[in-house]
Amino acid sequence: MEGTDRIQVSLLGPLVVRRGGQELDVGGRLRALLAVLALEAGRPVSVERVARGVWSDELPVHVRKSVQTQIMRLRRQLGTDRIRTEPGGYLLDIRPDDVDVVRFERLISAVAAETEVEEQRSLLAEALTIWRGAPFEGVGSRWLDEVEAERMVELYLGAQERWVDLELAVGRYGAVVADLRELTARFPLREALWSRLLLALRHSGRCAEALSCYESVRVMLADELGVDPGPELKRQYGELLQNDPVEQGPAVRNEGTPAPDEPESHSPLDQLSHRRGVVPQQLPAAPGLFVGRPKERQALDDADQEAIVVLHGLGGIGKTALALNWAHQHRHEFPDGQLFIDLQGYGPGDLITTSAALRSLLLSLGLPEAQIPDDVEARSSMLRTMLASHRCLVVLDNALDADHVRPLIPGSESLAVVTSRSELRGLAVREGARRIDVGQLTAEESTELLHAKLHSEQAGDDDVLNELADLCGHVPLALSIAAERAEDSVKLVVDELRDLPRRLEALAVGDESGDLRAVFDRSYQTLAPDVARAFRLLGLYLYDEFDSSAAAGLLGTSARAASSVLDDLADQHLLCRAGARRFEFHQLVRAYAVELTHEGRRTARDTVSLAARRTPAYWKKPSMLWACDQQ
Secondary structure, three states, X not given: OOHHHXXXXXXXXXXXXXXXXXXXXXXXXXXXXXXXXXXXXXXXXXXXXXXXXXXXXXXXXXXXXXXXXXXHHHHHHHOOOOEEEEOOEEEEOOOHHHEHHHHHHHHHHHHHHOOOHHHHHHHHHHHHHHOOOOEOEOOOOHHHHHHHHHHHHHHHHHHHHHHHHHHHHOOOHHHXXXXXXXXXXXXXXXXXXXHHHHXXXXXXOOHHHHHHHHHHHHXXXXXXXXXXXXXXXXXXXXXXXXXXXXXXXXXXXXXXXXXXXXXXXXXXXXXXXXXXXXXXXXXXXXXXXXXXXXXXXXXXXXXXXXXXXXXXXXXXXXXXXXXXXXXXXXXXXXXXXXXXXXXXXXXXXXOOOHHHHHHHHHHXXXXXXXHOOOOHHHHHHHHHHHXXXXXXXXXXXXXXXXXXXXXXXXXXXXXXXXXEOOOOHHHHHHHXXXXXXXXXXXXXXXXXXXXXXXXXXXXXXXXXXXXXXXXXXXXXXXXXXXXXXXXXXXXXXXXXXXXXHHHHHXXXXXXXXXXXXXXXXXXXXXXXXXXXXXXXXXXXXXXXXXXXXXXXXXXXXXXXXXXHHHHHHHHOOOXXXXXXXXXXXXXXXXXXXXXXXXXXXXXXXXXXXHHHXXXXXXXXXXXXXXXXXXX
C-alpha cells in the first residue's frame, strides 16, 4: 500500500483523501460512505451501519441496493480492490494508521496505558498535531455529526486537559494560559477548562484576571443553562477570595497528609472529600417517563442491605431506566456519593475495560492520577479501601459478564447495582449477588406507556393500542420507537408491525439507540459461532415451548450439548426460561432470528436434515419455514 497505491483519509477537519500523495475529489454521498468505512479501516462495516451513516434516518426504500450502488461508485474512485465485500458487510482495505481518526484514537489509548510522564507527553503531542478542526467537516452525514463527532471532540478535549495538567505539574503556568483562553472560547461550557485556566492564572500571580474569568463563566452558565458553576470552580473562587497560598496542579497534588488547618481523617475518601468539598453525584438524569415495575422496585427495596444487586434482561427491556429511577428515589440513603459508569458491554461504543473503569471511579472519588496503581487488582483494592466505612451507591451499567464487573464491586457498606443482558450467575455464586430478572411490561403497563407518549388525539381507541403493545412484545424500547413513529397514525404503524418478516424494520427510528435490530445485533455478536448458528435454526423451526431433546433433534447433536447451547442463549436473554428446563422465544427475538437467515446476513447457509424436518408438528411453524427455504 505504499507509493502510488497508498490511500490516506483525513477526517479530523475538512475531509481530505489522498492516493499516492495526490488529493482525490470525492463528492456527494460518497464522502459520507468513505468516512463510515474509514472509521473501521481494515474491518467490515455492516450494510445497516453504512446506510445509517450515509442517509441517517431518511433511509431509501431499497437500502441494500442503494448501498451497493454507492459502493460501486466509490470503488471507481479508490480502485476496485480497495473495498471488499465481506461476510459482515464492506471492508475498506487500507492501513488503519492511514486514517487520522483511527491513529488519533490509538494514540489517546496509548496515553491512558502509559505510566511514564515523558512518554505521555510525546504521545499527546503527536495526537494533538493530527487535529485540524471540527471532525467530519463537509462530509454531510448527520449521523456522524451527532454521534461520532461528539465522541471525537470529547477525546480531543480530554487530551488537551491532560496536556495542560502535565504542563502545570512542571510549573509551566504562563505557557498554558494562551491555549486555555482559546479553548474556553471554543468550548465555553467545559468547566474543566475554566478550572485549569483559573489555576494557571493564579499560579502566575494574575489573581485579578482569574476573578474576572470566574465572573465571566458564572454569568455565561447562568444565562445559557440557568445553573451555577460546579464545585471545583466554586472551590477555586473561594480560595482566590481568601488569597490562599497556591497549590500544585491537580495531577501532582500531594493528598497523603492533611494540611495544618484541616482535621485529620480516617480514610482516603475522608481526606479527599474534606479537602475538595466534593461528594460524587454522577447519576444521569432519571427517565422522564417511567411506568410500572412494582415487583422489581420492591425487590430492589428489599435488597437494599445487600452488597450487590444485578438487574438482568433482554436488550431494550428497560434495565437502565429501572436502575436510575430507583437510584434517584433512594439517593438520600447514600450520603457519601453516587457513582455511575456505562461499561459499554453491549455497545454502542467500545467496551470500557475493567482497568479503565477502575481508573475512572478512582478519579471520580478524587484520587490524583499519579496515585492510581497500574494493575487491576491493585486498583480494585484501592477502590474498596477508599469506600470502606462509607455508604455509596455504585451503578455499573451495561456489564458484559461477571469477570468484567467483579473487580468494580465496592465494600460491604456500599451498594453496587449492576445491569446486564447476561444473567451474571457467577456473581450470585461467588459474591452472593441478588439477581432480579427484568421482564417485559404487563399489558396494562404497556398501554399506560403508549398513552403517556402519544397525544390524546393520536392514541385512538384502546383496541388499537392493545394490539400495538402486543406487536411490540411489551418491550419498553419497542413501545417507545413505535410511539415515536406513530406521530401521524397509530393504525399505520400497527399495519406495518403485523408483517412479521419486516417487523424489526418498522421498529427503528433515528440512530442506533432507536433501532431494535441494532440492539439485538449487539447481543448476537457476543455468541460463539456454534451458538449463533443454533440461535438462527431454533428461531426458524421451534416455537411455543421446547426442551433440549427437541433442540438436539434439530441441531443434530446430543441432548447434553443442546442443553449447554440453550443455557448460553438464555444467559444472554436471547431465549426465555419457561421452567422445568424448557425454553421459548420472545416474539421479537424470533423475528430477529428469522431475519438473520432470510436476509443472508451471515455467509454460512444453515441446512436442516430431512430427519429434522420430520419432527413432530409442535416443533414447526409453517409461516416460519419460508425464510430458510428461500436460502
